[in-house]
Amino acid sequence: MTRARFVLGVFLAFMLVAPLVLPEFQITLLNYIGLYSMVALGLVLLTGVGGLTSFGQAAFVGLGAYTTAYLTTVHGFSPWLTLLGGLALTFVISVFLGFISLRLSGHYLPLGTIAWGISLYFLFGNMEFLGGHTGISSLPPINFFGVVLDSGRKFHYLIWTLALLALLSIYNLLDSRSGRAIRALKGGGLMAESFGVDTARMKIIIFVYAALLASLSGWLYAHLLRFVNPTPFSINAGIEYLFMAVVGGAASVWGAVIGAGILTILKQWLQDLLPRLLGQSGNFEMIVFGVLLVLLLQRARDGIMPLVIHHFPEPNKPLVSVTHALSMRARPNVGENLLELKATRKAFGGLLAVNDLSFSMNSGEILGLIGPNGAGKSTVFNLVTGVLQATGGEVIFRGERINTLSSRAIAARGMARTFQQVHLLPSMSVLENVAIGAHRRGEKGVVSAALHLERSEEAQLLAEAARQIGRVGLGESLNEQAGNLALGQQRILEIARALCADPVLLLLDEPAAGLRYQEKRSLAELLRKLKSEGMSVLLVEHDMDFVMKLVDRLVVMDFGEKLAEGLPQEIQSNPVVLEAYLGGVK
Amino acid sequence: MNAEIALFLIQDGLTNGAIYALLALALVLVFAVTRVIFIPQGEFVTYGALTLASLQLGKLPGTAWLLLGVGLAVAIVELTQSLYLGAAQRIPAIVFKYIVAPVGLLWLTWWAAPQKPALTFQIFLTLGLVVPLGPMVYRLAYQPLANASVLVLLIVSVAVHFAMTGLGLVFFGAEGSRTPPFSDAQFKLGVLNVSGQSLWVIGASIGLIVALYFFFERTIYGKALRATAINRVGARLVGVSPAMAGKLSFTLAALIGALSGILVAPITTIYYDSGFLVGLKGFVGAIMGGLVSYPVAAAGALLVGMLEAYSSFWASAYKEVIVFTLIIPVLVWRSITARHIEEEEE
Numbered sequence: 038m039t040r041a042r043f044v045l046g047v048f049l050a051f052m053l054v055a056p057l058v059l060p061e062f063q064i065t066l067l068n069y070i071g072l073y074s075m076v077a078l079g080l081v082l083l084t085g086v087g088g089l090t091s092f093g094q095a096a097f098v099g100l101g102a103y104t105t106a107y108l109t110t111v112h113g114f115s116p117w118l119t120l121l122g123g124l125a126l127t128f129v130i131s132v133f134l135g136f137i138s139l140r141l142s143g144h145y146l147p148l149g150t151i152a153w154g155i156s157l158y159f160l161f162g163n164m165e166f167l168g169g170h171t172g173i174s175s176l177p178p179i180n181f182f183g184v185v186l187d188s189g190r191k192f193h194y195l196i197w198t199l200a201l202l203a204l205l206s207i208y209n210l211l212d213s214r215s216g217r218a219i220r221a222l223k224g225g226g227l228m229a230e231s232f233g234v235d236t237a238r239m240k241i242i243i244f245v246y247a248a249l250l251a252s253l254s255g256w257l258y259a260h261l262l263r264f265v266n267p268t269p270f271s272i273n274a275g276i277e278y279l280f281m282a283v284v285g286g287a288a289s290v291w292g293a294v295i296g297a298g299i300l301t302i303l304k305q306w307l308q309d310l311l312p313r314l315l316g317q318s319g320n321f322e323m324i325v326f327g328v329l330l331v332l333l334l335q336r337a338r339d340g341i342m343p344l345v346i347h348h349f350p351e352p353n354k355p356l357v358s359v360t361h362a363l364s365m366r367a368r369p370n371v372g373e374n375l376l377e378l379k380a381t382r383k384a385f386g387g388l389l390a391v392n393d394l395s396f397s398m399n400s401g402e403i404l405g406l407i408g409p410n411g412a413g414k415s416t417v418f419n420l421v422t423g424v425l426q427a428t429g430g431e432v433i434f435r436g437e438r439i440n441t442l443s444s445r446a447i448a449a450r451g452m453a454r455t456f457q458q459v460h461l462l463p464s465m466s467v468l469e470n471v472a473i474g475a476h477r478r479g480e481k482g483v484v485s486a487a488l489h490l491e492r493s494e495e496a497q498l499l500a501e502a503a504r505q506i507g508r509v510g511l512g513e514s515l516n517e518q519a520g521n522l523a524l525g526q527q528r529i530l531e532i533a534r535a536l537c538a539d540p541v542l543l544l545l546d547e548p549a550a551g552l553r554y555q556e557k558r559s560l561a562e563l564l565r566k567l568k569s570e571g572m573s574v575l576l577v578e579h580d581m582d583f584v585m586k587l588v589d590r591l592v593v594m595d596f597g598e599k600l601a602e603g604l605p606q607e608i609q610s611n612p613v614v615l616e617a618y619l620g621g622v623k
Numbered sequence: 624m625n626a627e628i629a630l631f632l633i634q635d636g637l638t639n640g641a642i643y644a645l646l647a648l649a650l651v652l653v654f655a656v657t658r659v660i661f662i663p664q665g666e667f668v669t670y671g672a673l674t675l676a677s678l679q680l681g682k683l684p685g686t687a688w689l690l691l692g693v694g695l696a697v698a699i700v701e702l703t704q705s706l707y708l709g710a711a712q713r714i715p716a717i718v719f720k721y722i723v724a725p726v727g728l729l730w731l732t733w734w735a736a737p738q739k740p741a742l743t744f745q746i747f748l749t750l751g752l753v754v755p756l757g758p759m760v761y762r763l764a765y766q767p768l769a770n771a772s773v774l775v776l777l778i779v780s781v782a783v784h785f786a787m788t789g790l791g792l793v794f795f796g797a798e799g800s801r802t803p804p805f806s807d808a809q810f811k812l813g814v815l816n817v818s819g820q821s822l823w824v825i826g827a828s829i830g831l832i833v834a835l836y837f838f839f840e841r842t843i844y845g846k847a848l849r850a851t852a853i854n855r856v857g858a859r860l861v862g863v864s865p866a867m868a869g870k871l872s873f874t875l876a877a878l879i880g881a882l883s884g885i886l887v888a889p890i891t892t893i894y895y896d897s898g899f900l901v902g903l904k905g906f907v908g909a910i911m912g913g914l915v916s917y918p919v920a921a922a923g924a925l926l927v928g929m930l931e932a933y934s935s936f937w938a939s940a941y942k943e944v945i946v947f948t949l950i951i952p953v954l955v956w957r958s959i960t961a962r963h964i965e966e967e968e969e
Contacts, residue, residue: 134951147777148950149950151903152948156947319793319797323786324789327786331764334779
């Protein structure tokens with residue numbers, strides 16, 4: 038039994054007996070910690086993992102609480118029905134809010150959440166039918182299969198069962214195909230898109246998920262207190278929820294519970310201590326919270342969880358053997374026309390970065406695209422992969438015009454790429470990083486991931502990732518953190534990730550940049566091996582020596598135009614190319 | 624609604640809108656130079672208003688003690704750093720700036736306050752007590768994180784807002800204050816009664832905007848701030864220190880905040896936590912300008928003021944709801960006009 042499992046067992050046993058032995062006050066505190074944990078869990082997913090910030094979660098708690106308060110007291114609905122009603126309402130509102138703010142750059146979401154957090158608070162306080170600032174009282178208790186939950190002790194089990202289920206669902210979710218995509222949102226959006234992740238949709242999903250957890254917490258809160266008023270749903274409460282998530286940190290879902298626990302107990306203690314110390318009453322704990330948060334962000338930005346978690350190492354999961362490997366796409370015949378650029382043009386304002394460039398490449402070929410600095414190579418790369426849109430001409434891939442498609446749509450047609458500056462998720466393992474490459478080859482979504490109903494597909498994806506890691510020769514580093522690898526290995530890892538997407542064309546953006554001699558040799562060896570297995574490679578490169586020994590044909594660019602095209606030997610002796618590289622004698 | 628009420632509401636909206644516009648400009652300035660979304664802007668409004676209110680009652684404002692406390696905290700940080708770096712020659716300047724000067728101001732205020740000096744002197748004293756808090760807050764909270772992402776800086780801002788609101792409660796108490804107007808004059812303009820206070824607010828706002836314009840166009844420090852806003856690394860390479868730019872922009876923001884507080888104090892009752900909402904209304908304006916455009920931010924803030932005036936007439940209970948919900952159409956519009964998903968930093 039690992040240490041983690043032992044502590045978990047002790048925790049569960051404590052939660053089981055707590056209502057039987059602890060005094061009322063402690064039970065109330067535990068109940069609140071459970072309720073806050075649910076909201077903080079959503080924020081760990083949203084902020085800690087996904088890199089999106091919301092100060093408005095308290096408003097979603099309020100939505101859940103007020104929906105049930107109004108419908109149960111005025112219309113006499115069963116709390117179970119109003120739970121669904123509250124979740125449905127939260128779903129609709131959060132999808133709308135997420136849709137309008139998540140496409141904008143990072144800071145609009147938090148600002149938006151502050152604004153509608155305030156807006157909803159004043160709305161609760163001024164709606165006549167919601168009881169104004171006095172609120173709604175005498176809510177019915179929840180009837181759980183005949184047991185009336187009319188005391189904190191009885192409520193304890195319901196709160197913590199739901200909180201732990203919420204925790205489990207997020208834990209499961211993060212350990213899945215969708216989870217890897219979510220973990221890529223922070224710092225890896227461009228990379229994730231190029232492997233078929235719809236990052237905008239993923240952002241909305243985690244935002245809605247966090248909102249629904251907050252709404253659930255609100256429903257429980259309303260029936261625990263059997264009374265609601267606007268105060269607990271103010272923007273300050275929303276800020277405290279975020280504080281809990283930051284204190285806990287993103288390293289583990291347990292951070293949410295620990296953050297909620299620390300903040301709740303600290304607040305209780307400060308609310309007792311500070312007014313006595315200062316001789317007046319008020320929310321003075323705000324000062325301590327504010328100062329603590331600033332210090333925490335200055336000194337330990339990842340919260341306190343990383344300090345805790347290394348005492349509980351998780352063993353590497355053994356790979357599950359699979360009977361069916363992932364299906365592969367049909368490969369083009371060697372020599373078939375694969376990629377063709379026809380008078381492709383890209384203008385940035387008045388600057389022509391690529392000027393009517395035409396070339397084509399065949400299946401099974403390694404084509405090098407070279408040129409001096411500023412020649413427009415990277416722009417061509419971005420035009421082919423759909424990161425940029427051409428302003429003229431065509432890009433044709435396997436007979437289909439692709440230059441109006443998104444990078445996601447292009448990836449789906451069998452192109453996979455690496456990046457000039459490695460785009461890895463350093464805290465994830467090599468295996469998980471490579472598995473992102475196979476994102477498009479799986480189809481199971483967030484719900485089945487949260488319930489872990491997608492284990493057979495997940496095993497297939499991981500097996501494929503492990504196979505590609507073996508193929509490029511990184512098999513020994515399978516469970517290593519990607520950030521710990523040397524640069525050369527990181528570039529190889531990127532190739533494995535691209536291979537995981539089952540591409541027919543591999544695009545490599547300066548793969549030899551910054552590599553040592555030995556690393557370059559093993560990279561060249563790997564690319565030759567891939568070619569012998571039928572892979573086509575388009576290579577943008579600076580390193581002449583590396584390119585000349587490797588490629589079948591070369592396209593040379595200068596000032597956005599094609600200077601020459603041909604076999605490496607021809608290019609090496611081409612006077613125009615020599616002049617562009619070495620400068621001519623006038 | 625008749626024409627008279629409509630005109631009155633326009634006057635009301637313009638008066639508040641002018642203050643929001645000032646705050647919006649400060650927010651755009653701070654964001655452009657430091658990438659900090661300056662949520663605590665509103666607390667400077669509160670501190671300015673409540674400090675002046677204390678002085679008018681002949682009481683020693685709590686900000687005098689607060690300034691000393693924050694000054695001591697900065698002094699400790701700076702002295703530790705100087706000793707660590709072996710830069711002992713900086714110690715006298717630090718002691719003077721962060722300990723002697725705040726003590727001097729405390730003594731001056733303690734001596735002057737009971738004598739109820741002239742309004743101009745009170746205003747200068749208020750600014751002297753509140754504005755230095757701006758660069759001090761920058762030094763303590765933001766400077767160690769100057770290279771963090773916008774989101775981390777935003778969370779810091781919210782934390783600073785929390786702490787400053789709480790400190791406002793400690794030093795000013797829970798009761799609200801309202802100062803007498805600068806001028807009781809009333810002008811007849813057709814059917815409309817124009818109050819002297821409105822003219823003061825609008826005039827002072829325009830004056831401040833013009834002064835800021837000259838500061839940015841004509842002075843070397845203004846140009847240094849603009850350079851930092853356009854290209855942080857480039858500005859640094861030609862000798863503009865990011866810490867200086869940060870402190871300077873926070874000083875300006877604190878000055879604008881405190882002045883706004885002084886202007887708004889005779890119009891509404893200000894409590895220790897009122898500044899937050901006032902500042903956020905400036906934000907709604909600033910967001911319309913995408914946090915980058917000064918003219919759009921100012922125009923947006925005026926619109927917020929107008930909307931607030933009219934909604935307080937039609938649906939006064941829902942005034943705040945309407946103003947803050949305005950951000951939703953603004954976000955929709957910005958989201959439609961946004962060209963692509965922007966890649967996050969970090």
